[in-house]
Amino acid sequence: FNTIGTLNIISNHRSDARLPTTLYAGGFGGSTKSKNNKGKAKGGGRLKKKAPPNLFTPEGRMEHIKERIYAADVSPLAKLSLQKLPDGELSLDIDPNAIAVVDNFLGEELITAMRKEAESLLPSMVPSQSTRWDEETQSVVAYEKKGVLSTQIEGGTAGYEKSPRLVEYIVTLTANLSHKLNQILPDDCHLTGDEQTNKLAVCLGDGSYYDKHIDNLGGTSDSGDRRKLTALLYIQPPGSHCGQPAYPHEKVEDDPRGGYFRAYDVPEMGEVTCIAPRGDRLVVFWSDSLVHDVSPSFAPNGHDERRWALTLWFIADKAGKIRATDSQVEERHFGANTGIGKG
Numbered sequence: 452f453n454t455i456g457t458l459n460i461i462s463n464h465r466s467d468a469r470l471p472t473t474l475y476a477g478g479f480g481g482s483t484k485s486k487n488n489k490g491k492a493k494g495g496g497r498l499k500k501k502a503p504p505n506l507f508t509p510e511g512r513m514e515h516i517k518e519r520i521y522a523a524d525v526s527p528l529a530k531l532s533l534q535k536l537p538d539g540e541l542s543l544d545i546d547p548n549a550i551a552v553v554d555n556f557l558g559e560e561l562i563t564a565m566r567k568e569a570e571s572l573l574p575s576m577v578p579s580q581s582t583r584w585d586e587e588t589q590s591v592v593a594y595e596k597k598g599v600l601s602t603q604i605e606g607g608t609a610g611y612e613k614s615p616r617l618v619e620y621i622v623t624l625t626a627n628l629s630h631k632l633n634q635i636l637p638d639d640c641h642l643t644g645d646e647q648t649n650k651l652a653v654c655l656g657d658g659s660y661y662d663k664h665i666d667n668l669g670g671t672s673d674s675g676d677r678r679k680l681t682a683l684l685y686i687q688p689p690g691s692h693c694g695q696p697a698y699p700h701e702k703v704e705d706d707p708r709g710g711y712f713r714a715y716d717v718p719e720m721g722e723v724t725c726i727a728p729r730g731d732r733l734v735v736f737w738s739d740s741l742v743h744d745v746s747p748s749f750a751p752n753g754h755d756e757r758r759w760a761l762t763l764w765f766i767a768d769k770a771g772k773i774r775a776t777d778s779q780v781e782e783r784h785f786g787a788n789t790g791i792g793k794g
């Protein structure tokens with residue numbers, strides 16, 4: 452995977468469009484500016500009813516996304532659990548299987564516009580690559596995922612022109628969700644706010660699926676893979692995949708379109724947690740520990756039902772550590788011969 456450095460966004464909505472404003476992920480409402488901005492009125496006065504966000508301008512959209520991030524409940528990610536260390540000792544630490552699910556994250560208007568942008572990129576998307584363990588050659592081999600196309604959203608002028616809202620989302624989420632989480636997480640889980648990597652992917656609806664995997668297996672090797680946290684945004688119409696009962700009791704069988712995100716080993720939720728790819732739903736989890744897959748995805752009523760997901764990987768900062776894969780988890784899910792998959 453490639454890591455994009457700071458994304459420069461060129462804002463072109465102004466009348467003086469030839470004098471572009473460059474917005475930097477790290478400096479735009481990022482780590483220094485947004486402390487304690489939860490619901491506070493400017494000037495410390497009474498809370499006034501806020502004007503609706505202006506989603507016609509980049510600044511308005513980014514401000515809106517930032518507000519949605521600070522309103523979202525991502526506290527499940529700070530949950531602690533008792534874990535067995537390799538020497539058998541127990542330690543209280545951040546739960547490796549924690550998941551935060553945020554519904555109606557960005558609102559119907561923005562998610563609908565983002566879907567349009569995503570679909571406009573389809574002609575440039577290519578078969579998604581994956582890796583699997585090959586018994587014959589006893590090595591990890593790359594293969595093309597059937598029925599899944601993907602691309603990486605790039606920053607810079609060219610990338611911004613192609614899909615401005617997707618770039619704005621990536622920059623704003625990177626800067627602000629990292630900042631918000633760093634305040635509630637221990638140092639070894641800290642994330643950078645100005646670097647990320649991402650993938651826009653579509654399941655074409657022919658039963659395509661993702662094998663069981665952990666996104667980042669780099670914990671024991673010097674792989675250079677610093678991906679720490681995964682944030683998936685499902686870019687479908689809000690309310691799609693609204694099966695009964697709701698999360699966390701959703702079941703794959705609830706919907707003929709399938710395409711459920713399935714997490715394994717999540718405590719108190721039974722063996723498998725099923726999460727529908729519901730439009731405008733954000734799903735956040737630890738890239739270096741959560742075992743997950745995607746059930747076969749179908750689009751029985753045509754292209755509108757195709758499963759679009761934008762994955763953003765947050766990068767561990769200098770103090771952040773990539774966990775080594777738990778050997779018992781590896782054995783339970785992938786067999787002793789480490790047929791382990793990687794996202």
Ligand SMILES: O=C(O)CCC(=O)C(=O)O
Pocket residue numbers: 650661666683711712743744745760762794
């Ligand atoms: O689209 C999803 O729900 C999950 C995709 C995934 O696991 C991955 O890209 O690593």
Ligand SMILES: [Fe+2]
Pocket residue numbers: 664665666743794
């Ligand atoms: Fe994954």
